[in-house]
Amino acid sequence: MPRKQEVNQQIRDERRERILRVAAAIFAEKGIAAIKIGELAEAAGMSQGLLYRYFSSKEEIFAVLVEKAVHSLIRPMHDILADTDKSAAERLHDLTRLMLDDIQACSQRHRLISQAQALPGQTKEALAEMGNYLQQGLCQLIVAGQQEKKIRNGDPNRLCVLYLSTLQGLAASLHLFGQPIRDYFPDVDTVYRLLEA
Amino acid sequence: MPRKQEVNQQIRDERRERILRVAAAIFAEKGIAAIKIGELAEAAGMSQGLLYRYFSSKEEIFAVLVEKAVHSLIRPMHDILADTDKSAAERLHDLTRLMLDDIQACSQRHRLISQAQALPGQTKEALAEMGNYLQQGLCQLIVAGQQEKKIRNGDPNRLCVLYLSTLQGLAASLHLFGQPIRDYFPDVDTVYRLLEA
Amino acid sequence: MPRKQEVNQQIRDERRERILRVAAAIFAEKGIAAIKIGELAEAAGMSQGLLYRYFSSKEEIFAVLVEKAVHSLIRPMHDILADTDKSAAERLHDLTRLMLDDIQACSQRHRLISQAQALPGQTKEALAEMGNYLQQGLCQLIVAGQQEKKIRNGDPNRLCVLYLSTLQGLAASLHLFGQPIRDYFPDVDTVYRLLEA
Amino acid sequence: MPRKQEVNQQIRDERRERILRVAAAIFAEKGIAAIKIGELAEAAGMSQGLLYRYFSSKEEIFAVLVEKAVHSLIRPMHDILADTDKSAAERLHDLTRLMLDDIQACSQRHRLISQAQALPGQTKEALAEMGNYLQQGLCQLIVAGQQEKKIRNGDPNRLCVLYLSTLQGLAASLHLFGQPIRDYFPDVDTVYRLLEA
DNA sequence: GATGAATGAGTTTTCATTCAT
DNA sequence: AATGAATGAAAACTCATTCAT
Numbered sequence: 113m114p115r116k117q118e119v120n121q122q123i124r125d126e127r128r129e130r131i132l133r134v135a136a137a138i139f140a141e142k143g144i145a146a147i148k149i150g151e152l153a154e155a156a157g158m159s160q161g162l163l164y165r166y167f168s169s170k171e172e173i174f175a176v177l178v179e180k181a182v183h184s185l186i187r188p189m190h191d192i193l194a195d196t197d198k199s200a201a202e203r204l205h206d207l208t209r210l211m212l213d214d215i216q217a218c219s220q221r222h223r224l225i226s227q228a229q230a231l232p233g234q235t236k237e238a239l240a241e242m243g244n245y246l247q248q249g250l251c252q253l254i255v256a257g258q259q260e261k262k263i264r265n266g267d268p269n270r271l272c273v274l275y276l277s278t279l280q281g282l283a284a285s286l287h288l289f290g291q292p293i294r295d296y297f298p299d300v301d302t303v304y305r306l307l308e309a
Numbered sequence: 310m311p312r313k314q315e316v317n318q319q320i321r322d323e324r325r326e327r328i329l330r331v332a333a334a335i336f337a338e339k340g341i342a343a344i345k346i347g348e349l350a351e352a353a354g355m356s357q358g359l360l361y362r363y364f365s366s367k368e369e370i371f372a373v374l375v376e377k378a379v380h381s382l383i384r385p386m387h388d389i390l391a392d393t394d395k396s397a398a399e400r401l402h403d404l405t406r407l408m409l410d411d412i413q414a415c416s417q418r419h420r421l422i423s424q425a426q427a428l429p430g431q432t433k434e435a436l437a438e439m440g441n442y443l444q445q446g447l448c449q450l451i452v453a454g455q456q457e458k459k460i461r462n463g464d465p466n467r468l469c470v471l472y473l474s475t476l477q478g479l480a481a482s483l484h485l486f487g488q489p490i491r492d493y494f495p496d497v498d499t500v501y502r503l504l505e506a
Numbered sequence: 507m508p509r510k511q512e513v514n515q516q517i518r519d520e521r522r523e524r525i526l527r528v529a530a531a532i533f534a535e536k537g538i539a540a541i542k543i544g545e546l547a548e549a550a551g552m553s554q555g556l557l558y559r560y561f562s563s564k565e566e567i568f569a570v571l572v573e574k575a576v577h578s579l580i581r582p583m584h585d586i587l588a589d590t591d592k593s594a595a596e597r598l599h600d601l602t603r604l605m606l607d608d609i610q611a612c613s614q615r616h617r618l619i620s621q622a623q624a625l626p627g628q629t630k631e632a633l634a635e636m637g638n639y640l641q642q643g644l645c646q647l648i649v650a651g652q653q654e655k656k657i658r659n660g661d662p663n664r665l666c667v668l669y670l671s672t673l674q675g676l677a678a679s680l681h682l683f684g685q686p687i688r689d690y691f692p693d694v695d696t697v698y699r700l701l702e703a
Numbered sequence: 704m705p706r707k708q709e710v711n712q713q714i715r716d717e718r719r720e721r722i723l724r725v726a727a728a729i730f731a732e733k734g735i736a737a738i739k740i741g742e743l744a745e746a747a748g749m750s751q752g753l754l755y756r757y758f759s760s761k762e763e764i765f766a767v768l769v770e771k772a773v774h775s776l777i778r779p780m781h782d783i784l785a786d787t788d789k790s791a792a793e794r795l796h797d798l799t800r801l802m803l804d805d806i807q808a809c810s811q812r813h814r815l816i817s818q819a820q821a822l823p824g825q826t827k828e829a830l831a832e833m834g835n836y837l838q839q840g841l842c843q844l845i846v847a848g849q850q851e852k853k854i855r856n857g858d859p860n861r862l863c864v865l866y867l868s869t870l871q872g873l874a875a876s877l878h879l880f881g882q883p884i885r886d887y888f889p890d891v892d893t894v895y896r897l898l899e900a
Numbered sequence: 901g902a903t904g905a906a907t908g909a910g911t912t913t914t915c916a917t918t919c920a921t
Numbered sequence: 922a923a924t925g926a927a928t929g930a931a932a933a934c935t936c937a938t939t940c941a942t
Contacts, residue, residue: 143427145342149937159903226423226481230340243486269493273482281478284423289440296466306503311924312921346912356928537821539736543916553924620817620875624734637880663887675872678817683834690860700897705903706942740933750907
């Protein structure tokens with residue numbers, strides 16, 4: 113019955129995803145504190161007991177949620193860094209577009225990160241690491257860009273912090289105020305100007 | 310003999326402030342969901358019962374906290390708008406400095422706003438109003454600045470959203486990552502550049 | 507300063523009465539469980555602390571309230587029993603009128619008695635005693651009336667129970683349903699018919 | 704394997720009934736104010752948490768208790784009214800017997816009604832409606848009985864009020880004084896005499 | 901594997917009573 | 922004597938987690 117096992121595994125994966133998706137939705141609507149296991153199980157169309165076969169605790173769900181959010185930030189950054197065909201300035205421009213698009217598509221994912229402080233130490237550390245990774249990668253690009261004379265001068269770390277904070281702020285605003293922000297969401301070039309020489 | 314009324318009132322005011330201060334501190338450390346009435350009362354050096362003479366519920370404490378945070382944003386904005394002696398560009402520069410200083414001094418206050426979604430409808434609406442007020446005031450200044458040819462062209466609302474989001478993002482980052490961010494906190498001119506012509 | 511003491515005592519008496527009056531009013535409106543010391547003190551126009559100089563506990567207030575209600579039932583009964591000039595039948599007729607008038611004037615007082623079970627043992631016993639006293643007195647009158655051939659035959663205790671329950675029921679109904687009952691409140695003769703030969 | 708749905712429902716129903724039964728018993732012994740959720744849960748042999756799966760609040764338990772009491776009054780009245788084979792006088796006699804028997808069997812149920820004032824507005828209104836229904840039905844019968852010359856003359860509403868109050872009073876007395884009243888509980892004919900021509 | 905009833909520890913909230921002034 | 926702030930014990934209520942079926 114190897115076929116059966118495969119099917120089983122697929123069902124398991126789907127369910128896991130569903131739980132995470134529903135959790136993200138509830139979080140988006142009411143904040144992290146409002147995620148109740150009961151509500152979550154119901155919204156995911158399963159019993160509470162079953163939910164515990166997929167995650168060992170509520171905290172774990174949060175942790176995975178944050179981890180996924182983190183990866184969705186790291187992956188594009190990684191790709192951009194690896195894309196050595198382009199100039200640093202071009203890559204920063206690409207990164208900016210990527211991020212802005214992603215924020216508009218799923219602002220809650222980004223916002224989730226800013227609530228991670230409520231989580232246990234391990235997750236927080238992972239988060240800090242991710243922050244460092246992002247910052248370091250970005251710094252490299254900025255330094256390279258500065259050498260290309262395409263990126264403005266100044267401490268690259270400062271530029272980094274400003275740039276990343278701006279992105280995070282946009283995600284938060286978008287989420288908190290919704291349509292009014294969406295209507296006036298800044299375009300790539302406006303944000304990129306933060307970095308431009 | 311009963312205590313004199315004014316003395317009483319003074320004590321009341323002090324206690325109320327203390328509760329809010331302690332709540333803000335706990336929030337800063339562990340997030341809004343972690344504020345337990347018991348812990349709060351203990352940290353404020355009073356019984357739980359007494360705390361309920363000052364606030365009718367936990368929710369009310371949150372609401373007041375957010376409201377105060379909102380006012381601390383609105384007031385400086387208001388002052389800047391009223392300061393008609395200066396040019397629009399100067400005033401925007403001043404506002405930027407004011408905000409950055411305030412964020413560095415009390416990032417949790419700013420961050421609190423981004424957790425307001427957990428609150429009941431009324432508070433959320435007040436928040437949205439405040440957002441509108443800020444945005445409108447800022448837009449006026451930006452339009453005026455554009456006429457002075459000191460502020461870059463483009464839809465003023467878009468600039469607004471970007472500018473305010475950047476500030477909020479800085480507050481969030483500062484809070485979330487702490488010292489690393491503080492070390493590279495951007496200076497006024499770097500942020501102001503978002504607006505500059 | 508004997509005059510001063512007299513005045514003081516008068517003030518004390520008035521306050522005591524006021525507390526009881528207010529307690530009775532709250533009870534009337536919301537039931538015995540709803541009497542909160544804080545509310546009571548405020549409605550009586552004094553501080554909670556002062557209230558405790560007049561009554562040592564909430565329970566005591568209830569006890570006194572019930573006791574007063576009991577006495578207001580016992581006294582007329584006593585008077586009627588003592589009024590040996592009239593025939594038993596006449597006296598029963600008088601008693602009926604007295605009771606009905608009193609119920610209409612202050613139904614809550616009567617109703618209070620039926621909530622006395624919530625009170626401590628002592629008060630309950632006093633209540634039981636009062637019940638016995640009423641029943642015995644009434645029985646005497648009924649037996650005398652039966653000898654006069656003016657009161658219907660049958661076990662006098664049974665008649666007693668029925669008669670007293672009817673009065674209590676009228677008080678309860680009046681209180682619970684208010685005006686609709688007041689409009690159709692039975693007259694003396696209709697009730698007296700329960701006893702009449 | 705999950706329990707079968709019908710079995711589950713049956714367990715639920717039984718538990719719900721048990722809670723109500725225990726609540727009624729505590730009420731009977733100590734009054735409505737004395738019902739503590741903790742005590743209730745323990746007496747019903749379940750945890751407090753479980754109890755809240757059956758009733759959303761203490762108030763709701765009261766409300767249901769009163770509602771059930773009300774229905775147990777309305778149903779027999781309804782049946783009697785529908786029993787058109789008999790004369791009005793016969794039906795009133797039947798109703799009287801029914802009521803007296805029920806009062807002796809479960810006086811607390813009747814007494815509960817007189818504590819309904821402690822409940823929220825909605826329940827109180829339902830109660831008033833029930834009062835009206837009873838009164839109207841009874842009035843019809845009385846008027847019919849008067850036409851049959853079997854029921855005494857006089858305003859039927861007044862007779863109604865007196866009759867229903869008498870029954871309520873008997874329930875209250877029975878409960879408050881217990882055995883002494885039970886020993887001398889009036890028989891059907893004695894009470895019926897209130898109505899008889 | 902799946903259910904949802906059951907638990908119980910933890911949290912908020914209330915309120916009679918006391919106490920410093 | 923008078924106040925009303927302060928207490929603390931008790932109550933209501935919530936919810937993550939476990940467990941019998």
